[in-house]
Amino acid sequence: xxxxxxxxxxxxxxxxxxxxxxxxxxxxxxxxxxxxxxxxxxxxxxxxxxxxxxxxxxxxxxxxxxxxxxxxxxxxxxxxxxxxxxxxxxxxxxxxxxxxxxxxxxxxxxxxxxxxxxxxxxxxxxxxxxxxxxxxxxxxxxxxxxxxxxxxxxxxxxxxx
Numbered sequence: 001x002x003x004x005x006x007x008x009x010x011x012x013x014x015x016x017x018x019x020x021x022x023x024x025x026x027x028x029x030x031x032x033x034x035x036x037x038x039x040x041x042x043x044x045x046x047x048x049x050x051x052x053x054x055x056x057x058x059x060x061x062x063x064x065x066x067x068x069x070x071x072x073x074x075x076x077x078x079x080x081x082x083x084x085x086x087x088x089x090x091x092x093x094x095x096x097x098x099x100x101x102x103x104x105x106x107x108x109x110x111x112x113x114x115x116x117x118x119x120x121x122x123x124x125x126x127x128x129x130x131x132x133x134x135x136x137x138x139x140x141x142x143x144x145x146x147x148x149x150x151x152x153x154x155x156x157x158x159x160x161x
Contacts, residue, residue: 065142
């Protein structure tokens with residue numbers, strides 16, 4: 001695991017959360033998950049990363065947190081997790097991942113991201129090719145679990161050799 005792949009996501013998430021939520025996020029203790037990650041929250045946004053760095057990024061939260069975060073993002077009280085709320089939550093993940101991959105590109109790693117997918121339900125298994133770094137982030141609107149399963153691609157390793 002290369003710290004230089006994970007730092008842009010942690011820094012990017014804090015920057016985006018400060019801007020979008022007007023709240024100061026706090027990071028909890030880091031932990032490592034095996035190549036089999038289970039959704040532990042009611043909602044999980046999954047975004048793929050391709051290029052010199054490959055893998056997936058998962059942003060997980062409770063419905064309650066999602067409603068509060070969507071309300072803040074949309075500037076109106078959201079009481080039902082509908083298409084608009086889902087779009088706001090996916091966009092938050094998209095903004096963080098886009099911000100992080102831009103930072104990776106500035107460090108010489110070309111990356112693209114996939115459109116976000118929203119998974120509902122606790123206990124869904126997501127198999128990753130690399131262990132995931134779990135980064136818990138707390139805000140006054142609720143907690144977000146960021147799972148980063150990222151590794152340097154074979155193409156990038158071959159080019160560097």
